[in-house]
Amino acid sequence: MPLVKTEAIVLRTMNYRETSKIATLYTRDYGKIRVLAKGIRRQKGGYGGASLDALTCDTIVFSYREGRSLLTLAQADILDPYLSLKESYEAISTAWQIIELVDRSLHDGEPNLRLYELLREALAQLKCERTHFEPVLFAFEIAFAESLGFALQFEGCIHCGEPLRFGGGKPGGFIFSPVLGGFTGPECSSEHAAGTKVSPGAVRSLQHLKEEGVAAAHIRFTLPVSNEIDALLSHFLRYHVDELDRPPASKQRRKNSAAGSASQDLHMRR
Ligand SMILES: [Zn+2]
CATH class of the missing domain: 2.40.50.140 (Nucleic acid-binding proteins)
Known part of the structure; x- marks a missing residue:
């Protein structure tokens, strides 16, 4: 050898x-x-x-x-x-x-x-x-997902495709889909209420962490935002890490079923 x-x-x-x-x-x-x-x-x-x-x-x-x-x-x-x-x-x-x-x-x-x-x-x-190590962990988790091919998406609302807006629009939260790794904006979230609600502050912080990466993870969060991010990322990672573990045949089955009900957060155990 x-x-x-x-x-x-x-x-x-x-x-x-x-x-x-x-x-x-x-x-x-x-x-x-x-x-x-x-x-x-x-x-x-x-x-x-x-x-x-x-x-x-x-x-x-x-x-x-x-x-x-x-x-x-x-x-x-x-x-x-x-x-x-x-x-x-x-x-x-x-x-x-x-x-x-x-x-x-x-x-x-x-x-x-x-x-x-x-x-x-x-x-x-x-x-x-x-003094704060949490942003390094969060930024790592986001970049880790991306390096394995399931990046978080911030390009637009996963329902209507419109850019994500953090203020000035309808009040209310975003809804996160771990399956798609994206967000439903407040304008659509009342019609598609299934899923995990996320505050605009948490979505904006996640986007910031994704853009800046681990080297610039100096961002500070309030405790509620930090808790939201923590819960969202562990949800998201658990879903996709479970997917990585699954044999290819059942992975395909689940992908199909997930695509059929994208706005629902399936298989979440948190
Ligand atoms: Zn929308």
């Missing part, structure tokens, strides 16, 4: 036998992989310095074979241990939420350079001194 070299974020590890470790990694070039690091807990200084701990970024060398579920690690060198991030409880808990989302949403393999870079960028943002 050929030895290959890439960069990886360690998502999760478990001890294996007396001295080894099995780690789940999100790599720059090979997507999500699982590696066996034989004897890594015995060797001081590990595989060239890295002890392969969760939430570190390493340069790794491993023997690659497509389709194999457990690969053998040959070498690992720490690129970034994210030490400053680990000094802040809020930063580390935000990082775990990001890491867990990546870990549970993705299948093995399936490289996605954009997603890898996004993950690196978000973790780098969490190293910066901040």
Whole structure:
């Protein structure tokens, strides 16, 4: 098997036998992989310095074979241990939420350079001194969805196509469809009342977060808006991550049924 070299974020590890470790990694070039690091807990200084701990970024060398579920690690060198991030409880808990989302949403393999870079960028943002980490998480979740092909849509009302208006029009809220990732505007929302109501402030903040991305996530929200965004994004991600998990045949069935009742929020468990 050929030895290959890439960069990886360690998502999760478990001890294996007396001295080894099995780690789940999100790599720059090979997507999500699982590696066996034989004897890594015995060797001081590990595989060239890295002890392969969760939430570190390493340069790794491993023997690659497509389709194999457990690969053998040959070498690992720490690129970034994210030490400053680990000094802040809020930063580390935000990082775990990001890491867990990546870990549970993705299948093995399936490289996605954009997603890898996004993950690196978000973790780098969490190293910066901040008082609020929530915008980084929200901006990551929005960009994460986009990198997997189900972006939030702000181009217009999903019912009539008119641009979304945040003031001056009819009073009232927007309605979010997790299935379509878009909003019904206030002008149509009374006729199409099924779904999750969202305030104009929350929709505008989401649009802002999408435009600015994790690097510029300095936006502040009021607590109610933050709660709305949190609920909406977990709804949205849960729906689509469940879709990613489903075998192709039933995925198609559900797509058809979803298209037939687009204004209804189907299958939501929140
Ligand atoms: Zn409309």
